[in-house]
Amino acid sequence: MRRAITLLSASMIALSAGAASAQNAKPRNLILFVPDGLRGGIVTPQTAPAMAEIRDKGVHFKNSHSLFPTFTMANSSALSTGHYLGDTGTFSNTIFTGYTSVPAGDTVVPFIENDAVLADIDDHFNGDYLNEETLLKMARGQGFSTAAIGKVGPTLLFDHTDRGKNTIVVDDSTGGKTGVPLSDEMKDALTKAGLPLATPSRGDNAKAGDAKTPGTTVANVAQQAYMADVATKVVLPMFKARNKPFVLVFWSRDPDGSQHNTGDSLNTITPGINGPTSMAGIKNADNNLAQLRKALDELGLSATTNIMVSSDHGFSTISKESKTSPSAKIAYDDTPKDFLPMGFLAIDLAKALNLPLFDPNDKNAKVADNAHPKAGNGVLGQDPAKPDVVVATNGGSDLIYLPNRDKKLADRVIKALLEQDYVSGLFVDDKLGNFPGTLPMSNLNLKGKAVTPNPSIVVNFRSWSSGCEIPTNCSVQIADTVLRQGQGMHGSFSRGDTYNFTAAIGPDFKAGYVDPLPVSNADVGMTAAQLLGLRTPNNGGLIGRVMSEALPNGIVPKMAEGTLVSKKPSANGLRTVLKFQRVLSTRYFDVAGFPGRTLGLEETDGKQKTAGK
Known part of the structure; x- marks a missing residue:
């Protein structure tokens, strides 16, 4: 019933919004610009003038949302399909696939920001693991010219089954062994423009440092300058010459890459991701956007091109401190004393x-008592080939899989997690039942038509503000990652991570409009498809809505707010609280966790509330 209501609501909005573009005999062009990891409250005319101009002169979606878990590939799946993660199966950047992926290094928990790994997963799941049509695939099917340029992984996802045959794909891997091949047309065009056929490396921007050595102090300028040149000097002129409408996705690795690897704050949480390196990363992405807009002007394409800007998620500074974790009390060669090591969740659960702990990124070797898994992931059980528990490490939240769906084991896992001070909220697969202190995954749209294995438990980590005028600009979180305290991460359910940046400008958008309604990355995908006149054939019903209120003559639906709370508290009194907003049947997830342990949830939140779907 809910699916039918969702589809009907989306259809009603789509019909009303269609008037904006139906008057055009020829569809508009579209550029989707994704500044990876850009915080919703960090954009000003000083930090990012090009993005601020689009926000202020076009539409400012001031109530914007990333999908949880707030990771890149998860939100790329939403932007590219308009669906929530329960349908796309892209639950995080590292997932359990249920089989051993050779391109990922012979592991059952592949990191999927990799073109070869994505192809492998597609092959395993009947040629299309997303199980939903993507924006660029639909667009090229209707005669649009299509291109995806930028960060490896999310860029390809927009037309991952085509693999460069029709859609132009240029990412970090272009020209390398695992890269998507360039067409002869693109090779000739790049050569004529004086650009290499292989993407430059990130250089010093890729240096993450270690416990004693600071990370990078430079933005990802050279690599992104190449990609911006490819877009403005090759792809856009090519598309203009074809005299057909086009769709271009530009996924800027910055500020994400510079915030992750920042060397401004080694082992301390200040300045964290507000140091000069992170700010340079924001400006770098902004410069790329300005270059794209300038090219549109020079090519005479501005009047017929809509530009949508949406970051995949917000960002936080990493903390590695815990008073309860057994792993923090162990001495590791590469971890400061009393700090959480990489893979702390797997170690603590083991x-x-x-249960014995094995490393799925080291040929299932047993993890020694004074060591941690190489990539943080872990398989627990007597036989690593048939594990009882699988931990997929991601950052501000981790995924736990119980391949045998053992409810008694799930209860033991949950009780162990509830004892740790770094945990703030647990979401459990509905099929396992209800557990005190938790909420069901269906509340988050994590249960749908996905073909990849569904996580059994999603673990959200603690977050807070380090203290600044806009708390979401200085959020801090516990993170299960190789990166260090003081560097950057995301993935949690804090408002610092769910509050992304979204704005739009162009002939099919209102001018100078501030949108108070909640929107999400799934809405961006649905709205982009609507603007292009594309019909989305949905396998699953967990979809975003068309942001009709931002379009001329579009309807302005009403919104409501709600809170869900665990039906029963845990033995130590903890309840998972989820605060959300709703437009018609579409939910937007603001923040979740244990009150007082998640940025945006006060100690009093969730009291005298009852759980429900």
Whole structure:
């Protein structure tokens, strides 16, 4: 019933919004610009003038949302399909696939920001693991010229089954062994423009440092300058010459890359991701956007091109401190004393469950007592080939899979997690039942038509503000990552991570309009498809809505707010609280966790509330 209501609501909005573009005999062009990891409240005329101009002169979506878990590939799947993660199966950047992926290094928990890994997963799941049509695939099917340029992984996802045959794909891997091949047309055009056929490396921007050595102090300028040149000097002129409408996705690795690897704040949370390196990353992305807009002007394409800007998620500074974790009390060669090591969740669970821990990124070698898994991931059980528990490490939240769907084991895992001070909220697969202190995954649209294995438990980590005028600009979080305290991460359910940046400008958008309604990355995908006149054939019903209120003559639907709380508290009194907003049947997830342990949830939030779907 809910799916039918969702589809009907989306259809009603789409019909009303269609008037904006139906008057055009020829569809508009579209550029989707994604500044990876850009915080919703960080954009000003000083920090990012090009983005601020689009926000202020076009539409400012001031109530914007990333999907949780707030990771890149998860939100790329939403932007590219308009669906929530329960349908796309892209639950995080590292997922359990249920089989061993050779391109990922012979592991069952591949990191999927990799073109070869995506192809492998597609092959395993009947040629299309997303199980939903993507924006660029639909567009090229209707005669649009299409291109995706930028960060490896999310860029390809917009037309991952085509693999460069029709859609132009240029990312970090272009020209390398795992890259998507360039067409002869593109090779000739790049050569004529004086641009290399292989993407330059990130250089010093890729240096993450270690516990004693600071990370990078430079933005990803050279690599992104190449990609911006490819877009403005090759692709856009090519598209203009074809005299057909086009769709261009430009996924800027900055500020994400510079914030992750920042060397401004080694082992301290200040300035964290507000140091000069992170700010340079924001400006770098902004410069790329300005270059794209200038090219549109020079080519005479501005009047017929809509530009949508949406970051995939917000960002936070990493903390590695815990008073309860057994792993923080162990000495590691590469980890400062009393700090959480990489893979702390897998280590702590193995101890609590009294199960052997094996490393799926090291040929399932057993993890020694004074060591941690190489990539943080872990398989627990007597036989690593048939694990009882799989931990997929991601950052501000981790995924736990129980391949045998053992409800008694799930209860033991949940009770162990509830004892840790770094945990703030647990979401459990509905099929396992209800557990005190938790909420079901269906509340988050994590249960749908996905073909990849569904996580059994999603673990959200603690977050807070380090203290600044806009708390979401200085959020801090516990993160399960190789990166260090003081560097940057995302993935949590804090408002610092769910509050992304979204704005739009162009002939099919209102001018100078501030949109108070909640919107999400799934809405961006649905709205882009609507503007292009594309019909989306949905396998699943977990879809975003067309942002009709931002379009001329579009309807302005009403919104409401709500809170869900665990039906029963845990033995130590903890309840998972989820605060959300709703437009018609579409939910927008603001923040979740244990009150007082998640940025945006006060100690009093969730009291005298009851759980429900």
